[in-house]
Amino acid sequence: MILALVVGIVSGIVVDETTGAGVRKAEVLLISGQRSQAAMTDAEGRFKFEGLAPGRYNVQVSKTGFQFREGRGQGSKSVIEIGQGRDETGLRYILRPLGLVTGRVVDADGDPVVGARLLLLRQVKRNGRTVWTAAQGNATSDDRGEFRMFGVPVGRYVLGCTTTGAPRGLAVRVSRMGPVPVFFPDSLEPDSAQVLEVKAGTRLEGLTIKTRTVPLYTVQGRVTGIAGEQTMGVHVTVHEASWGPLMGVGRGSAVMREGGEFVLGPLPPGTYTLFARQVRLGQPADGARRGPEQLSGHATFTLVDRDVEGITVPLGPGVQVEGSVTVEGAPQEPVKGLYILAQASDDSGFAQGAEVKPDGTFQFNVERPGKYFLQPLAQWGERYLASVRAGGEETLGREVDFTFGSPGPVKVVYRKDGGRVEGSVRAKEEGAFGRSATAVLWPVEERFRPFPYLATAPVSPAGAFSFKNAAPGEYLVFAAVSADRRIWGELPELPKDVLEQAARVKVLAGSSTTVEIPLVQWPEE
Template sequence: MTLRLAVCFLSLLCAADAQPAQKSGKEESKTASVEGVVVNALTKEPIRRAEISVIARKPGQQMGAGPAGSAVTDAEGKFRVTELEEGSYLITIRRTGFVSPRGGSLSSALNLQLKAGQELKGLKYALTPQAVISGRVLDDEGEPVQNANVMSMIQRSVRGKRLWMPSGPGAQTNDKGEFRLTNVPAGKYVLTVQLWQPPAAVEGRPGQAAMGYVTSYYPGVTDIAQATPVETTAGSESSGFDISLKKVPVFKIRGRALNAEGQPIKDFFAAVVPREQLSYGATGRMIQRREDGSFEIANVPSGSWVLQVGTGRGGPMSSTEQQSASTVVEVNGQDVDGVEVRVRPPATIQGNVLIEAAPEEQKNILSTFMVSLVPDGPSFTMGNQPSRVQPDGSFAIKSNTSGRYLFNAYSSSATALYLASVRVGNQEYLGKPVDLSAGAAGPVKIIFRGDGGRITGSIELPSEDKPPSNTLVVLIPADPELRNSFMGRSAHPVDQNGGFSFDNVRPGEYYVAAASGAQYNVTEEVEQEKEFESKAVKVRVTAGGSGTVQLEPIVVAER
């Protein structure tokens, strides 16, 4: 499997202390430049052909926007990027064979504040070599298993819940059952194996359950809590991790997919996922349609499952017109027959987006907004597509799937606004899920305002130190419901001087903390640290107000 390019970097080792020279009025309009070196974090040797991107951090700019400047390191690991306008920038680095910090998005790269005409020199970045994990997948008789999907899983906090999440894309086994996981950061992992098309279960004797393969974990268990962790170090290649698939008693779920009138659906897709899903990315056991509306899902072990049926042949999210419905199925040591899932027409939810207390230019951007429905937690959803807001602020969004959802609205042009309120009927649902199981809810009123507050500050470090490049300042609502919702937290990287700012902050109480560490999601993990209570600062943001804080970094440890 080819090595992936790792985006971002691990740590800023040093930065220039030079201040921009005094410029005349004419020279003030000159562009800025940055230069530095990229080295191997283990050997300290320069890294050649590392790709550097300098991306402008403009309010409302989408992640896909092109870089303001770029360069490739030379044989000495040096780079220089010129023609940069005054402003805030993010540096990202990628090089085959080196990994990014977990969660390596633009928010974990170094933030640079540049003045007109400034020449920022002496930047030094260290990239860590990838780790590799290899082994084999074997069946219960010791034979190699081809086309099994192997992933390394890591446990993380997500919206207040501890979930096992893939640390990378995984790898498929070859004809010898061999797998090779590359681009793995140093850390502890659980190896999991899934068979997308498991062989047919072996039928037992009369009165005995069939035996079939299910998701397994290294070294050969079916309960993730009993798995043996695999630990890697930077640049290491760990081999010999053979995973044995286990057969367990499995059963069948049989039933029919019906439309709202009780007629069989000819084109449909069905799947089951664990009701208490402990990880993202599990796809369950799936079957395609049968024209008489009947289905049979095999290889289902005992447990509580969510059976979901969607119209169409292509599987989840294959069509904007797809509809789906779900029901809970309990499998208790025997086949389950007679399950009926009735798929109803999509519910249309109508509402309006309003903009208040904002300049006129911000009030005229309603048609740039999109409204979406966000599942409340891990979900196997089908077909809920965002809706464009009309120039008068009205929108109509279809809910093709029953369940609990949060309303969200967003626009890349809303550079000076914050989401202030989401009202469904007469109740406030900002950060709260709405139950759409009974059909359409509403009317919905989503309000944005332009009188948000501002929080600025800096990191307290000894004068000779510089902030690590993976330091993020995290803004966490004190309100538990907002804290655990998808919109609850925001994070910004510190600049080369340890400074940071949050603009257009919704009025309310917040905790502000500086989190440092190569974690997948330090914005969630920082609250688990003992130092959080002593080093996080509680602030109250008022409409149009501003405040300044100084923070001590909290190192987020591995768990």
Template sequence: MYAPTDVALIIESALGVDMRLVVAIGWIMIFQTFSTQSEHQPPGGVIAGIVVRAGTGEPIAGARVLAQPTTPPRPTPGGAAPVAPSMPPAVTTDGQGRFAFKDLHASPYRLFIFADGYVRHEYVPADQTLQNVRVLLTPAGNVSGNIRDLDGKPLAGVPVQILKPVYNFLGDQTLQSAGAAVTDDRGEYRVYWVTPGRYYVLAGSAISARRAAIPGIASPNEVPGHSVLPTYYPNATDLSGATPIAIQTGADLNNIDFVLERQQARRIRGRVVDAATGKWPPVATVRLVTRSAIGGTSARESLQSYNPVDGTFDVRDVPPGPHQIVVEVRSPGAPGPPVTPPIVPAGAGQAGSITFGGSRALVTAAAQIQVQVGNEDVDNLVVTIGAAGSLPGRLIIEGASTVSGADRLRVQLTPLLAGAMQGPVPVPANPGGTFTIDNVLPGDYRVQVAGLQADFYLKEARFGSQDVLNKPLNFSQSGPASLDVIIGTGFSRIEGTVIDERSQPVRSVAAILVPDQLRGRPDLFRNVTTDQSGRFRMEGIAPGDYKAFAWETLEPFSYYDPDFVRRYEQHGHPVKVSESSNQIIQVQLIRSGQ
């Protein structure tokens, strides 16, 4: 069974949205199913306090407070399901902002506090008996604006998103929605109760040209078939040209306006050419793949889009914005390899495994090309497909010819653009260390190794003379001949304790190890949770210079953000790791707001 924080990481990684609130409520329901289970220790603990507005100290009435026990489920005799600590009922603050939980079972607790118009807050009391908890809630902010066309007329039904740059479990930067709205008949929008911070504003969507005509939400009389080019504030089609906005605590940010051009859905027309023959393939599937700003993907394909007589294709009803054209030649009746999820790097902590369902026919040749659709059709696009090939290689384990656990290692090529292209099946090495990865389509891949145990680390990967551990592997039939993957076996370990300002151990917080260099490598990071004594252990660490951190509260995977880590660099504990080293350290807790 996963801990609640584990489940939160799974959902956040898979969906790329902030689901911690949903997870917390889901776990409340799970814990409450155990409420009839008796505890060995009698209840008696009390957590009581007050919820106030940050900055003024004004009491907040009507706030909702949840208390979640963080003790793992206890094993039970006879192999029965573990018993989770019972969940106390939620409470609401009174007119003076006060709350109290009574008769709590012995366990550390995590409090979740919610109030309309405020940023939700998490608080970790030091014990199950605490009488004077003071919780500060930060007032949220609001954003509003107006969207008009080039003639000054209001644009109705345009989706607007408030976007925050975040990192996913693979260490890739993406955008997370912090709020959304749709313009009304006056072209006005308002996004309310947004957590203060720096954001980007995006008007329009390449996936959905306009909102769905849901009765009571959108008018069925809206004109269909037109849209706007997805545009970042103030007037950029790409994030690199956007200007971030700053949402202040409890403030209204007005006049975030756009002037956009009405655009009709367009067509993408072109021709498919086989790189091996210079001719068009007799059969091909053309797929339009569109990614939203927050990581979602929409794909549609049609056999009717491709004309086998002359190799041309015509994709209709394409909304403006960035897209990909993916062309595949499939082998009828031959099953393709299973869709292999990317390996969860050590830096993601207990993120669990991400699975992808579905199977598809074997793809024998393919290509993908980026297309930007604007106010005109895209014509004369040439897509050159390349055949799938085989990639030979060697898996080298340093320091020994036979090592326990080497038979569990699998070399994996993960497409950089997951879901757009078929990825090959991970393969083991032969007794001599050689391997062959079949059905590798032309494209860019991330080199990974599955099955690394505590005393292994990925030391080097070279494609011919190219470094493909720190850079993507670009596969083509004319590329280098083989892939060499080197595994280091020098067992390195860091043990330590997270302490607070009183030098007391802190339990149930994440201890994060961040490399000084190569911060684009999530496999070099470590993320572990302290036990009930505040202790942690990290293993299988590659030699190098690191810093260890422990934040009281931390947005998922924010430690992958170099700018975020740079702000706390002086609070990190320096660690120099060499092969076969064993170190014991103390890490100072970084308090919220510090």
């Protein structure tokens, strides 16, 4: 007996988003479980698969210098299904040409600068503050001082440049002048630099960045309170208080001299925070074995037009943070894989924390006094975060002030009576979701938008989604494809187009809500 093998055909075209023309030599990949098949588009952008086994396939399209616009346009199915007598033809996938930034780095005399590092930066919103962060795209200037940054996504950027010899605070040098980062065209600060707007296929060519040198200064001081017995070392580091570390400047360490004296530099003018740290292995009198004891201290200083001397950095145990994690209204359960973090509320990126022990307790030191957000770094099963109290005061989504010590024990409370939000996603055509479409539960109140309140859930090929144990509150709900899942947790507000389309729900303890939500297209930056 001869069995007929069911075969299928998949065919279509890949086009350029900006011109509508076919894209040649793009790779179209069909994935089903552990199996995959690939085809290359022809000169007109067309592709064809033949002899496909029955089943469900995820579609991916790629080409260097382009971004796959998943789920965009008529005929752009992310999931296709081949069955008896069922083919998929007339498919149409869109690739967006990425941007290009080119230029030249020269010194004050107009001569080429070799080995300069170039980086694109963009602004994001974090913990209610606007900060600079590194974006996709970097390059190094060649022997002619020229650089080329390709594959730049749509967005608004500033272009920064730092030369190989830029000061890093690692050692004292004889020269009192040195190069510093510059931002196109000739600014010393990203806030005053020219904004480069990159659209689909934008070619920003012929940019010229002129390097600059400034006076450099040293910092001298002394670390006090050093434990002299069984020390593992004392280290002094300096961090520039803003965007400096992104450009490789203002971050370094100094070798300690006898008596705790140190010298840092050379450093360009700016405001810095100096950290000193010592780890001591102690053996108490009772003979009990304990872990390392960490001592730390810090000082902030500003370099203007001269060296700074006489800085004293006293070491101490820092601010001790201790507390517990419980589940309200339920017996205490062993805690596993939960980490409590204290994240500095300024733009320094400084953070410290500790893993919660199985008995629900945690303890760690905050080395640098200041204001912090306390938050867990992982979900804890099917529970929601209900409260974070420090010294008896509710601080969930709010700053905790450790400037003058700890406000008191921290109590992190979870609950199991959260609401359920589920439903389906509206799409213009079948198969538009793909394996990477995602539903987003966006808190209306801004202070709850960082993790873990801003939640995501996968959308099934049939368009279904479900959120379990959502914290009570008001939310906006929408779905987007993977290419658009960029900086949801960093946005102060949703874009207007998304805001108008999103569904609004109110979650109560123990409630269940069914809602139909849109598959939104994220607007251009």
